[in-house]
Amino acid sequence: MNLLDSRTVMGDLGWIAYPKNGWEEIGEVDENYAPIHTYQVCKVMEQNQNNWLLTSWISNEGASRIFIELKFTLRDCNSLPGGLGTCKETFNMYYFESDDEDGRNIRENQYIKIDTIAADESFTELDLGDRVMKLNTEVRDVGPLTKKGFYLAFQDVGACIALVSVRVYYKKCPSVIRNLARFPDTITGADSSQLLEVSGVCVNHSVTDEAPKMHCSAEGEWLVPIGKCLCKAGYEEKNNTCQAPSPVSSVKKGKITKNSISLSWQEPDRPNGIILEYEIKYFEKDQETSYTIIKSKETAITADGLKPGSAYVFQIRARTAAGYGGFSRRFEFETSPVLAASSDQSQIPIIVVSVTVGVILLAVVIGFLLSGSCCDHGCGWASSLRAVAYPSLIWRCGYSKAKQDPEEEKMHFHNGHIKLPGVRTYIDPHTYEDPNQAVHEFAKEIEASCITIERVIGAGEFGEVCSGRLKLQGKREFPVAIKTLKVGYTEKQRRDFLGEASIMGQFDHPNIIHLEGVVTKSKPVMIVTEYMENGSLDTFLKKNDGQFTVIQLVGMLRGIASGMKYLSDMGYVHRDLAARNILINSNLVCKVSDFGLSRVLEDDPEAAYTTRGGKIPIRWTAPEAIAFRKFTSASDVWSYGIVMWEVMSYGERPYWEMTNQDVIKAVEEGYRLPSPMDCPAALYQLMLDCWQKDRNSRPKFDEIVSMLDKLIRNPSSLKTLVNASSRVSNLLVEHSPVGSGAYRSVGEWLEAIKMGRYTEIFMENGYSSMDSVAQVTLEDLRRLGVTLVGHQKKIMNSLQEMKVQLVNGMVPL
Ligand code: AMP
Secondary structure, three states, X not given: OEEEEHHHOOOOOOOEEEOOOOOEEEEXXXXXXXXXXEEEEEOOOOOOOOEEEXXXXXXXXXXXOEEEEEEEEEEOHHHOHHHOOOOEOEEEEEEEEEOOHHHHHOOHHHOEEXXXXXXXXXXXXXXXXXXXXXXXXXXXXXXXXXXXXXXXXXXXXXXXXXXXXXXXXXXXXXXXXXXXXXEOOEEOOOOOOOOEEEXXXXXXXXXXXXXXXXXXXXOOOEEEEEEEEEEOOOOEEEOOEEEOOOOOOOEEEEEEOOOOEEEEEOOOOOOOOOOOEEEEEEEEOOOOOEEEEEEEOOOEEEEOOOOOOOEEEEEEEEEEOOEEOOOOOOEEEEOOOOOOHHHHHHOHHHHHHHHHHHHHHHHHHHHHHHHOOOHHHOOOOOOHHHHHHOOOOOOOOOEEOOOOOOOOEEEEEEOOEEOOOOOOOOOOHHHOOOHHHHHHHHOOEEOHHHEEEEEEEEEOOOOEEEEEEEOOOOOOOEEEEEEEOOOOOOHHHHHHHHHHHHHHOOOOOOOEOOEEEEEXXXXXXXXXXXXXXXXXXXXXXXXXXXXXXXXXXXXXXXXXXHHHHHHHHHOOOOOOOOHHHEEEOOOOOEEEOOOOOOHHHHOOOOOEEOOOOOEEOHHHOOHHHHHHOOOOHHHHHHHHHHHHHHHHOOOOOOOOOOOHHHHHHHHHOOEEOOOOOOOEHHHHHHHHHHOOOOHHHOOOHHHHHHHHHHHHHOHHHHOOEOOHHHOOOOOEEEOOOOOOOOOOOHHHHXXXXXXXXXXXHHHHOXXXXXXXXXXXXXXXXXXXXXXXXXXXXXHHHHHHHOOOOOOOOOEOO
């Protein structure tokens, strides 16, 4: 955002030069007769020059760091034979802050120097003759500014300068919508390394899932998106907004008996997506606190177990992939009275007719189904005939309901308490007798005609991985990755291949690769997922060695940890977490991928057979999982520590070329990977915590996420790097938990040295284990607020005494 651009000011700039014979404005105009505000001075032959040019007052518009871009030409002193003694090739730039325009008459010595400006390119007379003007551009920044505005001043001390333009601006992160949250225009912070944490506001019709935040860098870039908003029930995400499927409007009663009411209804006018199921809520009139919910994939249900002669209220809503729409208005129907037993019998002829008609319609439907597949009719064949004949089958381009479960799910509620457990957990597809049922339970069937394959991007165990595009009805075409199952597969291979989709389809998280659907009705069998432009993380990092800021790397790690927290909350243990199994998109968002059953480890080239016969990626796997197959979220945390190491070392191979056997032995003996180069101490400490032998002592994924968030919020905490001298490549580090023999907790230790008053501060700042305390430096103590020198000495001496340097006794293997 420009605060001043001398090139665009049409009238007088209002700048003041003194002495009067110093800087002078050249009264030139451009081709549009607009003034060009060029100031020049060239007193190279005269001694003791001190020529000042003062700008008018410039408002900083709330910015606390501003940038000044100068464009100027400067004469080379060597081209001035007579003036060599006095000629200068630099000038000085100053500023003076003031809240208003009264500051103009201040003395020169009150101005604060910004810098001495030298030319990268000076010009000689010869250049001038050839009209080759070497225009220099120099940018300086100033901050933190504390007042409302400022003046700039340019001091010449005897150079030959033409100041062609002055542009003053500040940087901001422009308003943006990310993850359904709106982030406002944000002026960057005062400190050049500062990241401002900015909270997003959920767009209309969406609600917070995890508080959405982003970080505005000093360069005006948004970094490290965290959290997200989700469209409210019934609203669907489209182009960063949410629109709802309209409510069901027409509900008709069908057969009514003394204990049951049958209903049918029409699909909402504007489904805004594919309707996955309907939810029917009903309760006895005036008894709303006790209600029943039936979920049905069909557009008709029968509510039974009702009281005779009673009025019941029904409301229906539709669910699309985005969630539930609004409930319909209330529809009230009454069961038959108990005395009217004969009325049931009176309906027998109707039932007979209904059944007959039903059978005929069913025959028509089956006839249709046998006469050709949906694909035969092409994409977009939305058969109203089928919908009429069998309204529960929803046919449209894109997804066809692969499974029409006739069984409805019924739940009873009383005073808002559900009687079925509602916590979502991961369901192992193995628990399904028929694996096809599992895949269609969790994955949507996509018609092959809706997919365009563009190019091969990788090779998977079961066939090629391609990039391409998916066009679903009512949606814009978007890029996807397509995994194909090669021809000639066995039934087991097909099952294993689709197993990944059955797992992936159960997850919905911004850091887990998103499944679009599967193609199983035609060949080749395919799994379609979101497209990740930068491919797998290990290759991407190797290709971009050293190219990212620490904050960007921590942002990647935060994303992976957040995805893993989601998986562990779902009760899913990944078992093969490694950078090669993380995908990264063009926004540097990392997503966990490679889900599978037994095949995960079967097709990982890193996985090796252990003595017990299983295949395990040794370098990434926790010792207890190698030794006795104890795979848990805690063993995933160990692997996460290795991923941290891979990320911070830009894709280096963990344990380099050591053999798997040597790795197992070294880890068992307590050796750990040393810190990657230039790694912040706090991150290396977190890695060591993940590699605790006792799996219960390792941090949980939610703790890792909070810890990384904390580091992102305080980038200065990442400035302390692991001491270069304690970091030795190709050596492993003996991992000896600090003070393990002496003190069990930080509190215990601080109490023992009568410094217990600092326990809370230590804990709040992430020094919660004796291991982490080992990293504390004097500077850290000061930052923590331990300002009394006596206390600092006491703590540092105690650490020294305990010989707590974590990284000690390095032993080459
Ligand atoms: P996989 O069989 O899942 O290990 O995939 C093999 C390779 O295909 C990966 O290493 C990636 O380079 C690439 N790949 C897989 N899935 C995607 C995706 N969703 N987006 C981009 N590339 C992918």
